[in-house]
Amino acid sequence: MQPEHNVTVEEAVQVLAMVGDLSMGQPTDQSIRSAHLAERLALLDGADGGACAHVRLVTLLRWSGCTANASGFSTLLGDDVGGRDAMLTQTLPPQNRLSFTSVAPLARIHCEVSGAIAQAMGLPPEVETGLRRVWEHYDGGGMPERVSDPDIPRLVYYTNLGSDLEILSRAHGLAEGLRMIAARADRKYPAELAHLLAAQAEGWLQDIEASPCAAVLPVLAYYVPLTIVADMIELKLPWLLGYSRRVAALAERAAVLAGLSALQQRCLGRAALIHGIGRAAVPNAVWQRAGKLGSADWERIRLVPYWTARAGAQVPSLRAEATLASHVYERLDGSGYHRDLDAGTLNLPQRILGAAAAYAALCMPRPWRAASTAREAARLLTDDAAAGRFDAQAVKLVVAAADGTDVEAVAPTAQRRKLLTEREAAVLRRISLGESNKEVARELQISPSTVRTHVESIFRKLACSTRTAATLKGLTLGLI
Template sequence: MHTDHTVTVEEAVQVLAMVGDLSMGQPTDQSIRSAALAERLALQDGAAAGTCAHVRLVTLLRWSGCTANASGFTDLLGDDVAGRDAMLTQTLPPGTKMSFTSVAPLARIHCEVSGAIAEAMGLPVEVEVGLRRVWEHFDGGGIPERLTDADIPRLVYYVNLASDLEILTRAHGLEEALRMIAARADRKYPGDLVRLQATHAAQWLEAVEAPPCPTALPVLGERVSLTIVADMIELKLPWLLGYSRRVADLAERAAALAGLSPSQQQCLGRAALMHGIGRAAVPNAVWQRSGKLTTADWEKVRLVPYWTARAGVQIPSLRAEATLASHVYERLDGSGYHRDLEGDTLTLPQRILAAASAYAALCMPRPWRAACDAGEAGRLLAAGVAAGRFCGSAVNAVVTAADGKGLDVAEPAAQRKRLLSERETSVLRRLSLGESNKEVARELQISPSTVRTHVESIFRKLECSTRTAATLKGLTLGLI
């Protein structure tokens, strides 16, 4: 199928900003407010209009690599969402170990992935460089490269000062926020910019809080596939990679079989690529739990479609897709979430999306179970129909559409070979699942040293230095 999944770059940036805010435990408009503050600071400092546009984009995308290192922050802090919120608000419990050695590798992943996202969307090189250096500090004490002022674009300081002002004021009040920022003058940021922001901070904060907060981006008429949003979300959990793409393909095929219009098919596919937005707000520890979820866990999970629906409020041009996407976990018997709707209120597109997502999930492995084959997945959905949870006609369309086919969204093999060899593609596919070199070697029946050679070649060809960035590029290029 050749359904149009593209959106404007502006729309993609706004979705990615929201996903980033959720991943970092922030309000969903935190990046929007910070971008408005950063632009004011840049203007006050005499920056050109073009630089101000770059500042806004870097601020909105500065969290876009945070899903890629969520597992690392889970290991470091226990809760990747609440832990990173505590980092930003400077409220980590006393004794929390946050050494350069432990954090720098995670920052490197973050910066490389966010830079790769900017590159994939065709954003200006100034934006890409800003994202790759957004955690560096004025005095050379930042991460991951410990660059000094001469190698740090001034826009990085606009972004960090504005972001810290917004977050710390919310957490501690304006007076304390300004004191905390001033304590890092000529360390994290240049002292002259700290003093400049302090002079106008109260006025600027009042302006960006008064509705409506400015959200206009520079005119970005180019278009980019929503798959970049799905891929960014799914970097949070290696076993999710490619899931939303599969749901989109399957839902569109099922919709065609069910006689839905081309516009409904397109909306279904786009909704499928967006339906995981709210998943970013749930800590990895919940998703990885092998036993029964606690009541508190379930309350977090139940909010996933709510946050997805909020994307439609924040980005009105994608309201139809976000609203449809937020019905993905509703069930005919009222046992779904978050609205607890029942059969009479659920439309056929909503029923198809629910069945397609369940089928695709069953056919992929999870930490707590192996993947089902097509026959078993069909039987489990049929049991759901008998129990009154799924719509029979929707399940029939999904199972017929699947038929053991139609879920491979990679580019043709001839195109893959032009960049990676078949063996390199196999190694990259195993790496994307989070496997170590030894595990890849065992699965592919080759030596660990051969795996290392292939990994080095993959990094060189994809121009990456981390496995997560290679995974994102592999997905973007259709290699895996």
């Protein structure tokens, strides 16, 4: 991926916070509001400026691992988005109450992936540790390790109290929210911090209601790849892995062939990497449903590009890219979404992005169909262009771009040789698709016990303990 697809740490954190909020069924400014409350509590408790900066980062990124365990919560609750909203607001029906044994493995995935994201972005170790401990409780009843105070960083309590106040007061009213927080005192967080919060809660909430909150982050003067955002989004569905990277590569090559300016090429590549932001708001059950979707499902899917466009409003420095990305599902005959635009209003970059996304999707397998070959994908897209859905020129450009060298496929080789063996890389690729040891063994024609040995070696080399974290590290390091 091109170096111009780097973004500031601040931009990456803001987008990841929004994706996390959408994944958890929350308003898109929930993490920002919680971060302001958590920082105020930290200041009141005597934290210095450096500690407050860490609190803001942990609060904004505390849901950054939630796409990684979406499939698990979908299995447990039927709806990973609505179900987790009910968990946060304490409104789960009695029949859906979750046990420690069912949730702890998902908490482990969440915390390990959040920590890995912080590590990949070069954030301070205090932030990484806080994210790895964000589900732990003061009394040792949290997850996944059941550690207790003093082995839990104090910033975790600030984060959880700020978040609980924002969510519970919004869902139940301030008085009931404070009552629920008091009931968790000396269990989830220290009682003295809960009391400090309660004394100031009404005024603080009034302040953040009076004026819109912005994500105020510490000055971190360096850049990180925008692919971090794409990879985090795509952990939600194993069969999406690497999709946005492929769309970006295709769209940029097509833009070069079209003679578009360097600025337009850059905007297309970056738009492709973030075009899936809104996908986080749709439950996994909808994406995985076989057969024709109902009208209710389609209404949720139609909002995907809307939420992507909203990212531009929340992160103004990515406004142009988010606006372009939100046109990815528009079609020339007016059959697309969410704006229902047609040929009279769609420009060439928008047409190229739509064609690139469709081509890349056709060439990747889905739970309900096998992947198309390059020739089949080109034919299907050409037929759609003839029917008036895609721009014929854009389709020709994308197909021509796809005929070039697949840099995404060959780039990992050197890095793979340094860290993983060829067989380990092959196993990592299979498990990244959600396959079991038996399925990997069948595909690679080796025994399940050999697969298990390779997985253990992969975990050791990548310093992780879950398949999802290994997948994220594999993508970040260019191993898959």
